[in-house]
Amino acid sequence: MTDGALRGPVHVVGSGLLGTSVGLACRRAGIDVLLSDRSSEHVRTASGLGAGRPYDAQDAPTVQLVVVAVPPDHLGAEVLAALSSGNAVVTDVGSIKGQPLAEVRAAGADLRRYVGSHPMAGSERSGPLAASALLFEGRPWAVSPHEDADPAAVALVTALVEVCGGVPVTLAPDQHDLAVARTSHLPHLMASLVAGRLANAPGEHLALSGQGVRDVTRVAAGDPALWEQIITANAGAVLALLDEVQERLTSLRHAVAGGERADLAALLGEGVTGTRAIPGKHGGPVRPTASVYVAVPDHPGELARLFADAGEIGVNIEDIHIDHDPGRPVGQVELLVDVDRAATLADALEERGWALHQ
Amino acid sequence: MTDGALRGPVHVVGSGLLGTSVGLACRRAGIDVLLSDRSSEHVRTASGLGAGRPYDAQDAPTVQLVVVAVPPDHLGAEVLAALSSGNAVVTDVGSIKGQPLAEVRAAGADLRRYVGSHPMAGSERSGPLAASALLFEGRPWAVSPHEDADPAAVALVTALVEVCGGVPVTLAPDQHDLAVARTSHLPHLMASLVAGRLANAPGEHLALSGQGVRDVTRVAAGDPALWEQIITANAGAVLALLDEVQERLTSLRHAVAGGERADLAALLGEGVTGTRAIPGKHGGPVRPTASVYVAVPDHPGELARLFADAGEIGVNIEDIHIDHDPGRPVGQVELLVDVDRAATLADALEERGWALHQ
Known part of the structure; x- marks a missing residue:
């Protein structure tokens, strides 16, 4: 069927953020890309960005790999359509892996050519204009072979991940869905519950908001229409974790109500x-x-000066937080660095006249 | 009693992170500071840092303001001791305001001279060595007068906030406790519940962790011994919110289990x-x-170059996220800027050779 090397053409079904980004990454590698979408405007936009050329049904026999990049509700149907339209290997980039596989299996399609996948990237923006060949650079990208998958098909999907700059993480579909329930879906739902408690809070209460509540609730700003599909498609794994949380929440409530400090x-x-x-x-x-x-100081140029100094000092900055301060022209920037390098950085920044805490 | 101007001496009870930082800020303003602590080493360290001089009982009659900066469990007793040792105004910088007030009231002390307060700063580190005169710069700092407080005492505590560079937010003690239950204590507990689900997860599942779960769970790394005291001291307000969350969690569970997508x-x-x-x-x-x-690129100097460029372009950066990538030498940096300035920044960065997504 294939020797596992990605030569193309690649047919991208769904020219939104993910699909267009896959197209751009493949084009960067010189691979022919064919684009389709329910919206012809998305196809025009994506091809205008250089993500490939519009797909025509006559191209079907030549396609080596189909990448289905549509919302969760439509994954199964589009994977089935792709499997029946030619002999290409088919993957998808959806957030859940068990449900589309079950739909394809139930329809009696040729499962050997289907291997689902899931890049951990890009869920907060949407549309082809938000796409980038770099979107997947360095990101984990789950490759989820089922038991009937052809090893060559698995190799081809893994090759796609590598062409896109992603880091392949091989996980069976059920394991993938358990993993994202824990690392993505549950955190999202809990963030929504916490954020929901702020919706009608008095402004004078919200005035005490610090960085903590901002971090805890940030993901809850994501598109409800997309997340509704994701959660629904992974209901089983999510429910098991919700039950765990509910049990622990009950314990927590008892501990707080009863003053059970050890608990x-x-x-x-x-x-x-x-x-x-x-x-x-x-x-x-x-x-x-x-x-x-x-x-x-909270004006242009100051952060630049800080990072220029940090760069000259030669300490690699692992992460940064900028504090959102009410009403003051001075912000607080937290630089996270290797624990062995913190003192060096702090001393050198102070020598250069920066006001440090600690 | 006082005209509301802070002249000192200020007696800081508890020379940890917060107390020592208050001392440093007051000393910066030329105010005499007296330091005490259960640990004489803390006092030596704090005074060595320039936060003040060791307190002696003979100083008591001269003190204008006592700042109690001890863990929640000890607030009431230390505020009482301060009220009975002289005629100074007394405040505290504890995370909860209702419980110490109730303890002081129950003991029949002179409440007119006590006004609690709470700076929204510094909870993740501890000890005098972590202190800084800048710790409170630009941070909200709740001032929580009760009905029996002398207006001059309120003015003096507000003056302390201003000397420390904080932004006073006046909230009655019960309102304060409701506010932090919502903006701090509940988010912390929910972050703990989400993080707790990761504790025994398989490594291959955790390999799919993205920035979302990192943000949701970050605060859960805080010191359990401190948070146990904070939550216990604000049990009433926290329980009301836990009940709200439990009710919404039950609704959520029903919606997911029943496929009730609208819910x-x-x-x-x-x-x-x-x-x-x-x-x-x-x-x-x-x-x-x-x-x-x-x-x-993930090495020293590159962030500096980026921020130098951003500074020259003249767009103020409101916040930054650096993506934690597995196994790749290229990181993704997200710059958050005013929506009207994003295109300017993006175009100018591309002109300078930066690889942008979008």
Whole structure:
């Protein structure tokens, strides 16, 4: 069927953010890309951006790989259509993997040529204009072979991930769905519940909002129409976690109501352990970082000056937080750096006249 | 009793992060500061840093303001001790305001001289070595007068906030506690519940962790011993919110289990509304921002070059996120800027050779 090398043409079904980005990445690698979408305007826009050329039904026999990039509700139908329209290998880039597979299996299609996948990228923006060949650069991209998949088809989908700059993470469909329920869907729902409690809060209460509540609730700003489909399609795995949370929430409520401090501390300690389980940058264990806090006047140029100085000092900055301050012209910037380099950075910044905390 | 102007001496009870920072800020303003702590080493460290001089009982009659900066469990007792040791105005900087007030009231102390307060700063680090005169710069700082407080005492505590560079937010003690239950304590507990679900997750599942779960769970890394005291001291307000969450969680569970998509969408929409209710930088309404995504090689100097360019372009950066990528030498930096300035920044960065998404 294929030797696993991606030569194209690649047919992208759905020329939104993800599909157009896949097209751009493949074109960058010199691979022929054919674009389709329910919206002919999306196809025009995507091809205008250089993501490929419009698909024509006559192209079907030549296609090596079909990439289905449509919303969760339509994945199964589009994967089926792709499998029946030619002999190409078919993948999809949807947020859930079990449901489309079940739909394809139920329809009796040739499953050997279908291998689902899921790049961990791009969910907050939408449309072809938001696309980029770099969208997947360095991101985990799940490749989810089922038991009937042809190894060559798995190799071809893995080759697509590599052409796009993603980092392949092989996970069976059911394992993938359990993983994203835990690392994405549950966090999203809990963020929504916390954010929902702010919706009608008095302004004078919200005036005490700090960076913590902003971080906890940020993802809850995502598109409800998309997330409704994602959660619904992964209902089983999400429900199991909601049950776990409900049970722990009941324990928490009892601990707080009864002043059972040891129980409360145990729950909080479980959270600390959980934060440490998240893998670090570069996929390795979390490197211990330390924070250097700098007071930065809130106008253009000051951050530049700070980073120019940090660059000259030669300490790599792992992450940054800028504090949102009410009513003051000085912001606080938190620079996270390797714990062994924090003192060097702090001393050198102070020598250069920066006001540091700590 | 006082004309509301802060002249000192200020007696800081508890020379940890907050107390020592108050001392440093007051000393910066030329105000005499007296330091005490259960740990004489903390006092030595804090005075060595220039936060004040060690307190002696003979100083008591001269003190103008006592600032109690001890953990929640000890607030009431230390405020009482301060009220009975002289005629100074007394405040505290604890995370909850109702419980210490109730303890002081129950003991029959002179309440006119006590006005609690709470700076929204510094909860993740601890000890005098982490202190800074800039810790409170631009941060909201709740001033919580009760009905029996002397207006001059309120004015003096407000003056302390201003000397420390904080932004006073006046809220009655019960209102304060309701506010932080919603904007701090509930988000912390929900983050702990989400993080707790990661504690024993398989590594291959955690490999799909993105920025979303990192943001949702970040605060859950906070010190359980401190948070246990905070939650316990604000049990009433926290329980009311836990009940709200439990009710919504039950609705959510029903919606997911029953495929009630309209209900699920409504819950997700409530979350979107909540994220928009959080006040923006400078305390005003949230200015709409847009994101510019830039691919940045992951080594020292590149961020500096990016910010130098952004500075020269003259667009103020409101916030930054750096993506934690597994296994790749290129990171993705998200620059949040005023929505009207995003295109300018993006075009100018591209002209300077940066690889942008979108």
